Ligand SMILES: Cc1cc2nc3c(=O)[nH]c(=O)nc-3n(C[C@H](O)[C@H](O)[C@H](O)COP(=O)(O)OP(=O)(O)OC[C@H]3O[C@@H](n4cnc5c(N)ncnc54)[C@H](O)[C@@H]3O)c2cc1C
Ligand code: SF4
Ligand code: SF4
C-alpha cells in the first residue's frame with residue numbers, strides 16, 4: 001500500500017484548476033453565507049476555494065441521473081450527440097457515496113442497463129472528503145454510515161491542519177497523483193494521527209446526535225410493523241405534494257419518460273418523478289394504488305426501509321437529512337421513524 | 351449504444367373494431383419482435399408518449415403483432431383515432447411469459463373479463479398450436495353486455511376446436527342474448543374440472559380479478575396455480591422508473607403475471 005500523501009491547503013485550488021483542464025470539475029464548496037453546494041470550477045476560477053464541511057445541498061445523483069435528460073431521438077429525430085467529457089466531483093461526502101450503491105443497482109443492474117447512467121458513472125472521477133462538521137439534520141449514523149468515506153472513492157481528502165491527508169482508492173486516483181506530483185508530498189505520521197482524531201471526534205458528535213433520536217435500529221421491522229400506524233395520516237396532512245423530498249434525495253430514483261416532437265422526428269426525455277405526486281400511480285380511469293397522501297408518504301418509507309433492504313440488504317436512506325431541510329410541510333423522517341420506533345416498543349411491552 | 355428507452359418504428363396495417371371502445375391493431379414493426387405469450391410491449395404514439403399493452407396475437411408470429419386496445423385515456427384515444435398506414439413505435443418485449451411447460455397435461459382454465467381477454471387470446475392461440483399437450487382448455491369469459499364481447503368473429507371458431515371449451519357470460523343481456531347472465535365468477539364452478547389438478551389464468555379489471563381469485567380459491571384451486579395479470583401505472587417497462595411497484599416486485603420486470611401465492615401478502619394487490 002502506498003504511504004499516505006499530503007496536499008497543502010494552498011495547492012487545493014491549484015489541483016482543481018489543473019483538473020479543470022482535463023474535464024468538467026464540480027466541487028462542493030462553502031461560499032460566504034451559503035449552504036454547501038456544488039459549483040462548476042473552471043481553470044480561471046478565482047473565488048475562495050475551500051471544501052465544504054458537510055454534504056452539498058445537491059445530491060450526487062444529479063451528476064449521474066440528471067433531473068431532465070434527453071435519452072434520444074426516434075423515428076427520424078437527430079440524436080443530441082453531446083460531447084462526452086471526463087468529469088470530476090470534488091468533496092463528495094460519505095453519505096452520498098453510499099447512495100451510489102443504490103443507484104448502481106437500479107441503473108446498472110438488472111436485465112436492462114441504463115447506458116446514460118453507466119456512461120456518466122464511468123466518466124466521473126470521485127474525489128471525496130471527510131465531513132468536518134455535522135449538521136443538525138445529519139443522521140447517517142443510524143444508517144451505519146461513517147462521516148468519512150470508507151470506499152467508493154478514487155481519491156479522498158481528509159482535512160487536517162494546513163492541508164489534507166490524501167488516500168487513493170483506485171487506479172484513477174493514483175493517476176491523479178502521478179500526473180500532478182507537484183501538489184503531493186508524503187503525509188507525516190502526526191498528520192495521519194490528527195486525521196484519525198478528527199474522525200473520532202466527528203463520529204462521536206454524530207453518535208450523540210443519533211442517540212438523542214432514540215430510534216430502534218431495525219428500520220425494516222418498525223416500518224413494516226407500523227404500516228397501519230396513524231403517523232402516516234397525521235404527518236401527510238402537511239404534505240403539499242411539492243416532490244422536494246423525492247428530488248433532493250440521493251437515492252430516490254424514480255423517473256418518467258416523456259416525448260415531444262424534436263428535429264425531424266421525436267425525442268424522449270427521462271425526468272425525475274416523485275411518488276408523492278397524486279398522479280404517480282394513477283391509471284387510466286383515475287384509480288390509483290396510492291390514492292391517499294398518507295399512502296404516498298408511506299410508500300417512500302416502504303421503498304427505503306423494506307423494498308431495498310429486501311432487494312440488496314441496504315437501507316435506501318443515507319441519513320443525509322436533505323429531505324428534512326427541504327420539506328415545506330416540516331415533515332421530518334427522523335420524527336416519523338421515532339414514532340414508528342416507540343410504537344413498536346410499546347407493542348412489545350404490552 | 352444499446353438504448354432501452356427508444357422504440358423501433360412500426361406501421362399499423364389494419365384496424366379491426368371489436369366493440370364500441372375496443373379495437374385490434376395489426377402492427378408491423380420495422381424489425382421483428384419475438385415475444386413469449388404473456389410478455390408485454392410499450393407502444394409509442396410518436397411525439398406524444400407510450401403505454402404498455404400485451405400482444406393479443408400468437409407468439410409464433412414475429413413479423414406482425416396484434417394488440418387489442420380499449421380507449422381509456424390520452425394515448426389510447428389517439429391510437430383509436432389512427433388509420434391503417436399510421437406510424438407508431440414499439441419497444442419490448444418486457445416481463446416474463448406464461449410458463450407453458452407447467453401447464454402441460456393439465457386442465458387450463460382461462461378467465462377473462464372485458465378487454466382482459468386480449469392478452470389471454472395470445473395465450474389461447476399459443477395453447478391451441480399444441481393443444482394435444484394439454485388436458486382440456488376452458489375459456490370462461492365475461493363482458494358487460496353482448497355488445498362488449500370482443501373477438502365475436504373468432505369465438506365461434508374457437509368453440510369448434512377440439513379440446514377447447516368456451517363459456518361466455520354477460521352482466522346484462524339483451525333480447526337476442528340466450529347465454530349466461532351474471533358476472534364471470536358465476537361460471538367458474540364447473541363439475542368437469544378438478545381444481546386440484548387445474549391451472550387457472552385470469553386477466554380483467556381489478557374488481558373482477560379480486561372476486562375471481564377468491565372464487566378460485568374457494569373452489570380449491572392451488573395458490574401457486576392461479577396466474578394473475580397485474581396492472582399498475584408504468585413508464586419504463588424495464589424495472590427502473592419505480593412506477594409499477596407491487597410489494598417487493600416491479601410488475602414490468604417480475605410480472606406482469608404472478609401466481610397468487612407470490613402476491614397475497616401485498617396490501618390490496620388489486621387496488
Ligand atoms: C402489462 C400491461 C398490459 C396491458 N395490456 C393491455 C391491453 O392488451 N389492452 C388494453 O386495452 N390495455 C392494456 N393495458 C392497460 C393500458 O396500458 C392502459 O389502458 C393505458 O396505459 C392507458 O393509457 P392512456 O394514455 O390512454 O391513459 P392515460 O390515463 O392518459 O394515461 C397516461 C399514461 O399513464 C400510464 N398508464 C395509465 N393507465 C395505465 C395502466 N392501466 N397500466 C399501465 N400504465 C398506465 C401510461 O404510461 C399512459 O400513457 C395494459 C397494462 C399493463 C400494465
Ligand atoms: S430519505 Fe431524506 S435523509 Fe434519507 S437519503 Fe433521502 S433525503 Fe437523505
Ligand atoms: S417535501 Fe414535504 S411537502 Fe414536499 S412532497 Fe415531500 S413530504 Fe410532501
Ligand code: FES
Nearest residue numbers: 585587591592602
Ligand atoms: S414500469 Fe418502470 S419500473 Fe416498472
